[in-house]
Amino acid sequence: MKVKYELLKNDTKTKARYGLLHTNYGTYETPMFMPVGTQATVKTLSPEELKEMNSAVILSNTYHLWLRPGCDIVYNAGGLHKFMNYNGPILTDSGGFQVFSLAKNKSKDITEEGVHFKSHIDGSNLFLTPELSIQIQNKLDSDIAMSFDECIPYPATYEYAKASTERTLRWAKRGKGVFNNERQSLFGIVQGGAYEDLRNYSAIETVKMDFDGYSIGGTSVGEDKTTMYKMIDDAIKYLPIDKPRYLMGVGDPIDIIEGVVRGVDMFDCVLPTRIARHGNAFTRHGKINIKNAKYKEDFTPIEVGCDCYTCTHYTKAYIRHLIVSSESFGQRLLSIHNIRFLIKLTEDLRESIKNDNILEYKDAFIKEYSGGNDK
């Protein structure tokens, strides 16, 4: 089935909204945070652990699975869900962003037809097109596929942003033309760089193609926060109320709140798992670096009151020891805490929308989060 968005409540003072996302694998509340499992696994975590922290949709990646193990192997395994033993909804990114992030400093050639670039694994020449990306995703059999887009760098000239935005629209149309999977949904992606008129135009034209959901791409690529929030505003203004809105790649706690207030329903980000592997943890009082010497003999949890497995069983001193010793269990414990932190944040945001006090929640959160990380 196609995903369906059910709007249950609009906030009275902001554009925030509370709703439900109906999927092949159950119905979930929004706004939601989606952990990233690029290579068919949320790094260090099992599906059971994800369920335990009330995770819903997870992300995986077309580009990575295309190269390794290959989409036919996933297809022959019975699809991505079976392959990775995950019976929840899966969204696959199209590979558009990987052209931007993996090949950032390497040779790549973006043409009307598609993108020529080099494999990050063995340097071999690759050619990815909008059609191929969709065909791979059809085979992977994720629940939500993404259109193949170009993520415009920041800053970019108006001329480049305009040409790229128009090309992304043509790519979206081409991808949609070959899309062929009844069980799967397809989302369009709004680009436009940091230019208001291009963002508006991109949103309007993408919506005309009638996708199952819409995402806002091209943010958090080096622009300042004010610009980023405006990019969201400029894009979301023209998105329909009856389809889910997904802000791609954003997962800083404050950015999630700013996104929700602007009407975003879905977020994904590598931040919780990536910083976990490098020893950082989110707390209500800001991000902490567990490797800091001051935690050497701190026998309290990362966050008192946190309901995650990590905080209910382990101390900062122990986790610090694991991270300093490069033990993978430490990475796992921090990943559990960080993902649970963002999921809990979205749970709180949903409650605040239902209670009509999201602005109060936002102000209190930001004040506490930015206030320091002495806890």
Place this chain on the structure above:
RNA sequence: GCGAGUAUGGUGAAGGGGUUAACACGGUGGAUUGUGGUUCCAUUAUGCUAGGGUUCGAAUCCCUAUACUCGCC
């Protein structure tokens, strides 16, 4: 006891008279937003075993002491 050799930061070490003592690990901070899974950046010896001497100038040369190492009694 005799002979030879070595002594550089928390560690392994480079430098064999000429500005701020290489590099690596470790330590201490920081970064990270649709993930190239032990990453990236900054910082970390006012000092080269101790004392004395030569020299404009010594970690580098000389003397003494001390500690290790290897031989021989």
